Amino acid sequence: xxxxxxxxxxxxxxxxxxxxSLLIGRYNIFSQGLLLTSESLNVVYGIRLPRIIIAVxxxxxxxxxxxxxxxxxxxPLAGPSILGVSQxxxxxxxxxxxxxxxxxxxxxxxxxxxxxxxxxxxxxAASIRYGGSTLRLVLAGIAVSAFASAIxxxxxxxxxxxxxxxxxxFWLMGSLAGTTWVQVIYxxxxxxxxxxxxxxxxxxxxxxSLGDDEARALGVNVKLIRFILIVxxxxxxxxxxxxxxxxxxxxxxxxxxxxxxxxxxxRWVIPGSAIIGALLLLLCDDIARSLIVTELxxxxxxxxxxxxxxxxxxxxARPVGGGRE
Numbered sequence: 250x251x252x253x254x255x256x257x258x259x260x261x262x263x264x265x266x267x268x269x270s271l272l273i274g275r276y277n278i279f280s281q282g283l284l285l286t287s288e289s290l291n292v293v294y295g296i297r298l299p300r301i302i303i304a305v306x307x308x309x310x311x312x313x314x315x316x317x318x319x320x321x322x323x324x325p326l327a328g329p330s331i332l333g334v335s336q337x338x339x340x341x342x343x344x345x346x347x348x349x350x351x352x353x354x355x356x357x358x359x360x361x362x363x364x365x366x367x368x369x370x371x372x373x374a375a376s377i378r379y380g381g382s383t384l385r386l387v388l389a390g391i392a393v394s395a396f397a398s399a400i401x402x403x404x405x406x407x408x409x410x411x412x413x414x415x416x417x418x419f420w421l422m423g424s425l426a427g428t429t430w431v432q433v434i435y436x437x438x439x440x441x442x443x444x445x446x447x448x449x450x451x452x453x454x455x456x457x458s459l460g461d462d463e464a465r466a467l468g469v470n471v472k473l474i475r476f477i478l479i480v481x482x483x484x485x486x487x488x489x490x491x492x493x494x495x496x497x498x499x500x501x502x503x504x505x506x507x508x509x510x511x512x513x514x515x516r517w518v519i520p521g522s523a524i525i526g527a528l529l530l531l532l533c534d535d536i537a538r539s540l541i542v543t544e545l546x547x548x549x550x551x552x553x554x555x556x557x558x559x560x561x562x563x564x565x566a567r568p569v570g571g572g573r574e
Contacts, residue, residue, distance in 0.1 A: 255511045259524045263305075266528060270301045270535050275542070300428040303436060304534045305527045307425075307493045308503075310440045310485035312526020313447055315500030316507070316518050317482045320454040321475060322383055329486040329500035332386065332479065333393035337366020338490035339421055340397050343404040346416050352427075355420075356435055356491040363487025366393050367479065382461070423494035423548030425534055432492045443485035447519060450478060454515035496548050498555025499530050505562050529554075 271293055272278065278289035285293075314329035322331065329335065341362030345355040374382070374389035401421070408414040453474045456464040461471050489496070507521035530547075533554060537545040 250510045252511050252517050255521065256524070259521070259528065263524055263528050263531070266531050266535075267301060267305070270304075270531060271297050273535060273539050275539070295429075299430045299433045300425050300534070301531065302433050303425055303428050303492055304531045306433075306436055306440050307489040307496065308499060308527035308530030309444060309523040310489040310526075311496065311500035311530065312503035312507075312522035312524075313444055313519055314482040314486045315502075315526070316504040316515070316522040317447055317454065317478055318500075319504050320458045320515055320518075321478060322387060323458055324387075325505065326501070328497075329482065330394070332370045332390040332483065333366040333397060334363045334483050334486045335490050335495050336394045336397035336401070338363035338487050339495055340366070340400050340404075342420055342491065342494075343401050343408075343417050346420065347404055347408055347413055349413075353431060353435065356432065356488075359491035360439070360484075360487045363490060364483055366397060367483040367487075369393055371476075371479070419546065420494045421548075422546035423496040423551070424537075424544070424546055425493055426538070426544055428492070436488050436492050439488040440485045443481040443488075444523065446481040447478060447485075450474060450481075451515050451519040454478070454519070458515070494548065496530070496551055498551045498559065499526050499533075502555055502559055502562075503529060505559070509562060 274292075274297060276289075276292050278285060278292055311329055315327075318327040318329060318331050319325055321327075338359040341358040341360070342355050344362075345358045350358070370386065370389045370393045373392065374385040377385040377388060379385070379388070401417075405414060405417055408417055453464075453469050456467045456469045457471065457475065464471050486500075503522040503526040504518060506525050507518050511517050511521055530551070533550045534547055536554075537547050537550045540550075
């Protein structure tokens with residue numbers, strides 16, 4: 250598929266799904282005919298619109314971060330959480346819920362702990378003597394994620410089983426229920442900043458995916474660019490996790506789908522993954538809030554759709570980049 254056709258179709262589908270998402274839900278906004286009542290307008294503007302905007306922002310961030318991580322680590326199985334950011338953010342959210350803090354503090358603390366987890370991963374990777382720089386980062390990320398999971402388990406053990414524990418478990422499963430304009434105001438500048446930085450540097454991913462030596466030969470400051478890309482991806486992933494909980498598969502699937510359609514040039518894969526990620530997450534959220542009477546956890550829906558879709562495209566996948574580390 251040509252790149253022009255791909256972006257034309259995907260942008261049109263995203264705008265169409267955005268509009269349809271405003272109209273669907275358990276509350277029928279057309280109960281009085283085509284004339285919207287004040288109550289219907291309140292539902293659309295106060296409940297559905299901020300939720301849909303957050304779904305698009307989270308999908309963009311996960312798609313972009315997944316594409317960056319798969320290119321940086323030259324691993325088609327890499328995702329936004331490979332360096333421990335998702336589990337790190339989950340620790341902050343769990344602590345905030347345990348302490349009974351308001352939602353805005355939950356978002357803030359989850360973002361901070363996600364960034365701290367990746368900073369700790371970078372520090373730990375620098376102290377490892379085994380393997381190349383990419384392998385050290387992966388090993389450090391596994392260790393940090395495991396440690397964060399242990400902390401989450403301890404928090405769940407200490408939480409009140411009738412009050413705090415259900416809140417923590419539901420948050421860990423991912424959800425956009427209760428989204429307001431506060432979350433939009435919080436997430437928009439952070440996700441926009443990180444995404445813009447990645448988009449401006451997306452051409453360097455083609456060089457980095459070839460290996461460090463080849464990238465240096467092409468004039469890329471490997472350490473600096475890798476650090477900036479990791480921090481930017483961490484920022485948008487931590488922010489997305491702070492407002493939506495732990496959402497799997499979107500960051501893993503979006504780059505694969507994009508590469509299957511328009512090739513492996515990261516100058517186009519990055520924006521393409523952003524659009525595909527927004528489409529997938531918005532679709533999953535529509536299913537989560539509309540399929541049955543009670544709302545399904547978003548992470549459950551993404552896993553149900555993501556796992557079989559990933560198996561369908563994995564048989565056609567090729568290595569993300571060359572070079573050896």
